[in-house]
Amino acid sequence: MRLYFRYLSILFKSQLQYRTSFWLLTVGQFFVPFSVFAGLYFMFDRFGQLREWSFFETALCYAIIHMAFALSECFVRGFDAFSGLISRGDFDRLLVRPRSTALQVLGSQFEFTRFGRLLQGIVVLAWALYKLPIEWDAAKAATLVLMILGGVLIFAGIYVLFATLCFWTVQGLEIANIFTDGGREMAQYPLNIYQKWVTLFFTFIIPFACVNYLPLLYLLGRADGDPVRYMLQPLAGILFLLPCLLVWRIGVRHYRSTGS
Amino acid sequence: MRAYLSVWKLRFINGMQYRTAAVAGIATQLFFGLIFIMVYVAFYGQGSSHTNFPLPDLVSYVWLQQIFLSFIMLWFRDNEIFALITGGNIAYELCRPCGLYPFWFAKLVGQRLSSAVLRCFPILIIVFFLPQPYRLSPPPSPAAFALFVLALLIGLVLVVSVSMLIYISVFWTLSPTGSTLMISVAGEFFAGMVIPVPLMPVWLQRVSDFLPFRWSADFPFRVYSGQIPASDALWGIAAQLAWIAVVVGFGQWSMRRALRQVVVQGG
Numbered sequence: 401m402r403l404y405f406r407y408l409s410i411l412f413k414s415q416l417q418y419r420t421s422f423w424l425l426t427v428g429q430f431f432v433p434f435s436v437f438a439g440l441y442f443m444f445d446r447f448g449q450l451r452e453w454s455f456f457e458t459a460l461c462y463a464i465i466h467m468a469f470a471l472s473e474c475f476v477r478g479f480d481a482f483s484g485l486i487s488r489g490d491f492d493r494l495l496v497r498p499r500s501t502a503l504q505v506l507g508s509q510f511e512f513t514r515f516g517r518l519l520q521g522i523v524v525l526a527w528a529l530y531k532l533p534i535e536w537d538a539a540k541a542a543t544l545v546l547m548i549l550g551g552v553l554i555f556a557g558i559y560v561l562f563a564t565l566c567f568w569t570v571q572g573l574e575i576a577n578i579f580t581d582g583g584r585e586m587a588q589y590p591l592n593i594y595q596k597w598v599t600l601f602f603t604f605i606i607p608f609a610c611v612n613y614l615p616l617l618y619l620l621g622r623a624d625g626d627p628v629r630y631m632l633q634p635l636a637g638i639l640f641l642l643p644c645l646l647v648w649r650i651g652v653r654h655y656r657s658t659g660s
Numbered sequence: 661m662r663a664y665l666s667v668w669k670l671r672f673i674n675g676m677q678y679r680t681a682a683v684a685g686i687a688t689q690l691f692f693g694l695i696f697i698m699v700y701v702a703f704y705g706q707g708s709s710h711t712n713f714p715l716p717d718l719v720s721y722v723w724l725q726q727i728f729l730s731f732i733m734l735w736f737r738d739n740e741i742f743a744l745i746t747g748g749n750i751a752y753e754l755c756r757p758c759g760l761y762p763f764w765f766a767k768l769v770g771q772r773l774s775s776a777v778l779r780c781f782p783i784l785i786i787v788f789f790l791p792q793p794y795r796l797s798p799p800p801s802p803a804a805f806a807l808f809v810l811a812l813l814i815g816l817v818l819v820v821s822v823s824m825l826i827y828i829s830v831f832w833t834l835s836p837t838g839s840t841l842m843i844s845v846a847g848e849f850f851a852g853m854v855i856p857v858p859l860m861p862v863w864l865q866r867v868s869d870f871l872p873f874r875w876s877a878d879f880p881f882r883v884y885s886g887q888i889p890a891s892d893a894l895w896g897i898a899a900q901l902a903w904i905a906v907v908v909g910f911g912q913w914s915m916r917r918a919l920r921q922v923v924v925q926g927g
Contacts, residue, residue, distance in 0.1 A: 428841040439854035447703045575684040578691045593702035
């Protein structure tokens with residue numbers, strides 16, 4: 401763990417060396433999802449509401465998934481950019497060091513400019529929370545934090561899974577975008593507006609619903625039944641990440657260097 | 661002219677090699693198309709009175725966007741030219757016995773066209789047989805279809821000429837990240853990539869009317885579904901051509917200026 405924070409601070413300093421570029425990118429990252437949010441706003445402007453969901457409820461949904469996405473892009477970037485490590489043959493160097501490979505890959509890259517995106521998520525979150533009549537207590541606040549963390553874990557799991565595939569394919573796969581970008585685009589709306597098969601897939605295979613839609617019902621006071629069941633849903637993120645890491649270890653064992 | 665045609669052809673053949681990438685792209689685009697349509701269906705499903713843009717038109721709008729993504733995205737994996745400028749290899753390009761502007765232009769058109777050709781037919785076949793309401797409906801008349809193809813191809817030229825401006829701007833900024841990111845985000849928004857232009861508030865539609873982006877994407881797609889009738893479509897094509905004349909003229913002028921003061925970093 402100490403090692404992880406060492407990696408973190410070193411890469412942070414190295415990225416700050418290019419100061420102008422760093423700030424420009426951060427500001428850019430703030431505005432990229434801005435157009436998506438503007439789209440969301442204009443749709444509600446025209447249609448009033450989406451099924452039984454109001455604009456601010458959807459905005460809450462949007463903010464949570466985008467914050468989770470920004471955090472995962474910042475801290476799990478190493479796995480996202482893993483195909484480069486493989487095709488350059490740099491992975492060999494990681495293997496000879498006496499530390500776990502997952503930790504080293506994790507520490508190989510961070511994208512701190514994604515804080516711009518995170519900031520945008522926070523702004524939307526604050527706006528939505530300010531406008532929504534939620535009665536807050538400790539349990540709900542904890543659920544909110546768990547939702548974001550669970551989301552990060554799921555995105556991390558997807559990155560790890562597709563990084564593992566690189567052991568066999570060498571190249572990164574564009575299809576991973578379905579689950580990261582696609583998952584983000586999809587989960588920014590409440591999940592019950594989609595067709596059954598989409599909902600089922602993203603509840604039981606990749607549990608986006610567990611970190612977003614289901615606990616959201618509890619936050620908004622729409623859940624019926626035991627609240628604890630809804631609160632603990634985001635832990636599904638861990639359930640998703642663990643097998644991914646297992647697959648990763650299998651992948652490492654099968655690794656053959658490209659030799660370059 | 662023959663030289664540019666063969667550059668175009670080479671790029672086209674080069675692009676056709678990436679078949680696995682195309683398969684992955686097809687899956688991605690089908691998925692995104694379905695998700696977008698589901699969201700719109702949910703919005704429309706509440707007994708709406710917003711009849712200025714009926715659902716079947718919207719569905720074909722979304723599918724055409726996905727199919728011809730490489731025609732309309734301002735941002736299209738071509739870091740090669742950036743690398744040329746920032747890396748100094750531009751010197752080689754300048755040695756070639758042909759104009760730099762048409763040379764890159766032909767290259768970019770070929771790249772986009774090959775990517776679209778690889779992807780469009782499988783997606784087209786699939787989306788024509790999807791169950792309602794996801795099915796892509798055929799255009800209402802042969803005339804609408806002919807106008808659509810014409811508008812789409814002219815739109816391709818327009819989008820390439822706009823993206824040329826982005827490349828030329830790198831001569832001055834030397835760093836392609838910041839400014840191009842902003843331009844492409846704004847451009848894609850005003851081209852109706854985030855939400856279709858007819859669903860924007862009226863004041864925003866006015867704004868997009870005065871920008872070139874809408875004419876390359878939103879306009880041909882609405883000609884396809886017959887939402888823009890044939891007589892208006894001809895006016896639209898005239899607007900496209902006018903934009904091309906302006907943007908290409910400006911691009912060539914600024915490229916000449918950029919090349920006059922270009923400094924090749926040795927190395």
